[in-house]
Amino acid sequence: MTGRIVLAATPIGNPDDASARLRDAIAHADLIAAEDTRRLRDLARRLGVELTAELVAVHDHNEADRAVMLIDRARDGAAVLVVSDAGMPTVSDPGFRVVEAAAAGGVDVTVLPGPSAVLTALALSGLPTDRFCFEGFLPRKAGERARSLAALTSEPRTMVFFEAPHRLAESLAAMAEHWGHDRRAAVSRELTKTYEETRRGSLAELAAWALAEAPRGEIVVTVAGRPARAASMEELVAEALARVVAGERAKDAVADLAATGGVPRRELYAAVLSARAEGASGA
Template sequence: MTGDLEPGIVLAATPIGNVGDASARLREALAGAEVVAAEDTRRLRDLASRLGVEVTGRLVAVHDHNEADRADALIAAASEGATVLVVSDAGMPTVSDPGFRIVEAAAAAGVPVTVLPGPSAALTALALSGLPTDRFCFEGFPPRKAGERASAFAALAAEPRTMVFFEAPHRLAATLAAMAEAWGGDRPAAVSRELTKTYEETRRGPLATLAAWAEAESPRGEIVITVGGRPAQAAGMDAVVAEALARVAAGERAKDAVADLAATAGLPRRELYAAVLEARNGSAST
């Protein structure tokens, strides 16, 4: 390997859209690595061509379906002194892309691992979102099935950090609607698509508004959803449940009281309604 890279596993970020974002170190690694493990070898060759780089090392396809099987051979090559470059189609390997099993195996075998930093769709969208960036979490792709997706979002109802998700364009509207149902339609969010590309766009607004936009417009391209965490000023669940019970005792319908209090306190309506029902049933049995 030429340059300052040592033998071992090298994770390299590739452009997420604009080829001009490729780093000089990525170009050097593509030209000099003895082995290049790529998610899609055809896309890798196209990238190299656009960068004016000739890949001279052995090219190996490593994707979700074969990474576990290929990891041992790649680790063996690195152990014998080869520089093994690992790249995904776009962005950083291991982040919703292949690479994790290779790093896991390398760590277990004591093989050096280094990273060539670069573009990241998750961080780019977070920076564009206008939402708090001091604390955030990356949740990857939500479950595809509606029931599993609802359960996953319910588990995140109390998450105070900004949340970042990837999503396919044909599921965007349904996912935003499910988020609005789980966390409230007023929760601030942003949808970024085609980052660094010609038609890059970021839409910001409440989840309900974004869900309606996605349903009407059917936006295309690579999608990142960023959602604000549960507001710090949200009232505690116990206090809100107690207020709901008092309003119900005064004659108000439980669903009406819950809908109003959930919006005011910044609590998920479904979670609050379940807590109110549990509290009512508990009081009735004593």
């Protein structure tokens, strides 16, 4: 670790998820930048690790200033460990400005991977995981939140959000209003803890549940992306004709488009032939 910045993921709930590398890093760091030093001390106690490092609080309000000091210490040879309260630093938590400054200053940065609430909730959601985006917390004010949701209306990827318990029902209802009441979603809370729970359903169903039950704890909301719109027969015919003009065989273009568009191949082929005939007679 000497002379570098080390970003380390900490448990998101269960301390037994701490890796051996994390324990070793906490025990041997010269300087630890923690989002909350009290929570770091508690984690070290739970892990049975003796803290000998200098501790410094690095949070949203002071990270820009503290980043310079951390980089200077690493450049002087110190082993600098950066941790957030839970999960991976920089992911909706402090750490980004430290990495940015390290990259600009030529200081080595490495990561001790580990627990992530984003990936854990995504895996539990039952929604597509091949493509996803993380959107953090929605704005608190209704107008700003509406603008953020409107900007994501056409997002095809699965979306992951953090949300506070007292705003959950309102946020789910707003999502349903903007994206459709039937849009699939999941709400995960207290991940890896004793009362871990994941609810799956439509946005409307989850909004009603949140309003009635007022769930507590740390919450992650996962929402399916916008479903792909099925192309009309006219659009498929037009694309097939364009591909034929570009040199592709009509049968090959039709076979491909029929498979992806979910229409009978014979029906599409007949429509393409009819359109070509009309085009020829019109010419």
